[in-house]
Amino acid sequence: MSEAGFASSAETTVTVDGHGLPLWLLLELTYRCPLKCPWCNNPLDFDVYREELSTAEWIDVLRQGRALGAVQLGFSGGEPMQRRDLEELVGEATRLGYYTNLITSGMGLSQTRLGALRDAGLKQIQLSLQAMDADLNNRLVGAEAHAHKLAAARAIKAYGFPMVLNVPVSRHNIGEASTLLDFAEELGIEYVEFANLQYYNWALVNRSDLLPTREQIAAAERVVAERRARLGRRMTIYFVISDYYDDRPKACMKGWGNIHLTIAPDGAALPCQEARVITGLEFPNVRDHALEWIWRDSPVFRKFRGEDWMQEPCRTCPERGHDYGGCRCQAFLLTGDAAATDPVCGRSPHHHLVGEAVAMAMADRRSNGLIMRQRGFNVA
């Protein structure tokens, strides 16, 4: 016990420092999904990856991950409800001592399966919803999904799960914040996350048709501030700004290979969900290697870990310990060099690229429509 005082301040009680442990394990169980969201963060060639890990292989990943110190576990996709063995995997994760999160569109989340997931020990569910306006919601996801999503939200709360309502925010639905919050309040949803889209994969393809204006973002922030003031601790509202409108980069994944580990449907181990956008990296696969080697020693996970890889201006920047140079994937997508400073940073020599992308999006306001997620998409 400390001599200075028995109970220290809250600041010193909180840390996300994993001390080298992969605290967060995210399993992308499948890339299959009945929706066609034009901001999907799955790879553009998602349909190429057909050999999903088997139930036994996923269970082996779960055991290895827990032994390495993973605590938070996400089941994601694609749509994870597409896997018929989800309940079995959740049950095994519960036995191993994970805190289990299901990240779902609500498609396929029947009452029967909700009950089975609860019995398997699932801790919380994150449900995505785009709008309370059914036509708008269905147009954005490319399917008749709205009624299913609302029913899923009600069922999740009826079964007593804590719930995160996730709203992927583009210029098409940013004006829906108020009605979505009404719905969340009515249901007693504990967390609402307005996640301004991050521009990778499908969202990057559609960037000019998705990026909101500064004015739209400011208006939504006012709505959120008013709700926070009124609802207090009854609801936690996150508002994740689009980093295109920031001049400080996000502390992406709290650093590459620091606390986060994603396993893709085919068993590829990724330092973040988007990492496959960086070409030239050979991602280690859990079918070939032990998870401990992948995490500690594989070249990909070591590549941008720590600070040795940094160039100027990151190398001598006083912020480098806080933002880790921003996002490696974004650096690669916008500059062609994954080791460059994230161009979102005002100190990046490539910062003008972000401003130009915003200007293009504002001027263009394309009328040829959103490109929905689809098979056989020609990347070139």
Added chain:
Amino acid sequence: MSNGAPLQRSDVVELDPRYLFRWEERQQAYVLLYPEGLVKLNATAGAILAEVANTAEIGVLIDNLTEKHEQQDIAGDILEFLEQSHERGWIRIKR
């Protein structure tokens, strides 16, 4: 929900059910787990919340901790930490 009144020795508190509190062997620390997040607690914070999980009344909790750690003047520190925990939504007043 708190109306801002300070916690009293007679208050009965409990961990908010949104949080899962437990010992994590690999970290040698107590952690709080919640939807998509985790807080690793330092030794003192962990000891206090462990007591919250066992005991109900703040006065009893303070007496237990004082006895266990043979320290006299920690009541104020404990109350302060409980206030912070309450503010963060980790604990709630049962009655």
